[in-house]
Amino acid sequence: MEVLPCSRVAHIERTKKPYNNDIDYYAKRNALRAAEVWMDDFKSHVYMAWNIPMNPGVDFGDVSERVALRERLKCRSFKWYLENVYPEMRIYNDTLTYGEVRNSKASGYCLDQGAEDDDRAILYPCHGMSSQLVRYSAHGLLQLGPLGSTAFLPDSKCLVDEGRGRMPTLKKCEDVARPTQRLWDFTQ
Template sequence: MVLGQDSKECLVSVLHSELLQGVCRQMTYSDDLPQISVVFIFVNEALSVILRSVHSVVNHTPSQLLKEVILVDDNSDNVELKLNLDQYVSKRYPGLVKIVRNSRREGLIRARLQGWKVATAPVVGFFDAHVEFSTGWAEPALTRIREDRRRIVLPAIDNIKYDTFEVQQYASAAHGYNWGLWCMYIVPPQDWLDRGDEAAPIRTPAMIGCSFVVDREYFGDIGLLDPGMEVYGGENIELGMRVRNSKASGYCLDQGAEDDDRAILYPCHGMSSQLVRYSAEGLLQLGPLGSTAFLPDSKCLVDDGRGRTPALKKCEDVARPAQRLWDFTQGGPIVSRDTGRCLEVEMSKDANFGLRLVVQRCSGQKWTIRNWIKPGRH
């Protein structure tokens, strides 16, 4: 499902129950879904609106799934949001609702990061403090993340009119951005439309940042949000780029089948087909490691410049030595010295695990060697 919002309205509703599709009502979910910490960010928000959000998420989230609600006050000066709020939540929701107060105005992004630091559940949901939740909002989001921790789930959002509280349904949409880097609605991909299932998730390259759910550790792995982000709406674009550039986390460069001369991605297992030797001269060799340059079962990673698929060849059989040389530093890109292209990962329906190795114009993807073998002293 995707995210939508009318920024001119004061209140939004997440998956409002009156608008749930029939198929959504019929779905069943596992009993062992991960717990979630819900983080609300506010500054001088009306107390009634904040409490409406809190009541809504507590009342419409199964108690075994809701670990905590975290209210991050970004240095509000409204006195009603001080002692009155503290006393109310401590009496109504002791131990469940926590309040974090910034000593100075940090802004939306750094305030969210404060909530992430305090959160203790394996999954964290970030929301503006003027939302409502309806029964069944959490289970589909947590199910998607349980299936793959690298997913960031953007719930479908409808609108609550500020003057009547009437729920206004929004059409399903994906999100993109224009040349001014403003997030915008775009038509869902054709394959989604062809399915005819409005409950099916929509892949989307961008987001509207007022509402998203993410695995807590994975969010940290990809670098969170940029704490220096000062431009309004910048996180809508940034987070999508972070996800794109980290999409192969947990996968390793692998030799693949013995009779195939193509490198592949495969879940990391540390066996000989995933052992990599990066030599001082710039060779990237896959296979058994040893003291000699070219072992019988080792192959060199090659960019011959003719296509987008990196090859694996016997090092001594490479037509031009420059084709087998790469520049690499730990935590950085792998760049062909011959073509200037980078070894990167792209999504592909036809590839194993949905990921394909390619050599292409560098986009900022990074690689890491997990375990180093240091040369012995002589």
């Protein structure tokens, strides 16, 4: 058991799991069930965190009893929870797409944030971990790296074209001198 002072969530877990080895399937399924029942318009955050598209066809079972229980108990909305209980939670509602950016000319290579203390984006063999996850926002920002869950955790960096004919760099979005240097057009 891990005790975290001031935390709002606790989790107790066995070190040895006597059940199925494919825990990832069950963890995803349970996360999607919880999102569908409790998170209202914010459920897309769970799909994004698990790197699965909305309505992916994952069978998370019938949640109608859970939804009815929530309604019967007159539980407040998830928006109310975020505004009143967990206001420091970072919200990613402006995300248009999230995932890897693969190089079409170098099969199997993805855009990667590289070394954390460096400001260079690199091509690296695709592995699907957070350093290669890219978030494209409705504001045209292309952010690379892990999502920060709260204002206290570092967020991903913006991919920036400084206009000098060099490779794009990574910078904290708020530190970019000219906002147009961090805007990208994305097409599929």
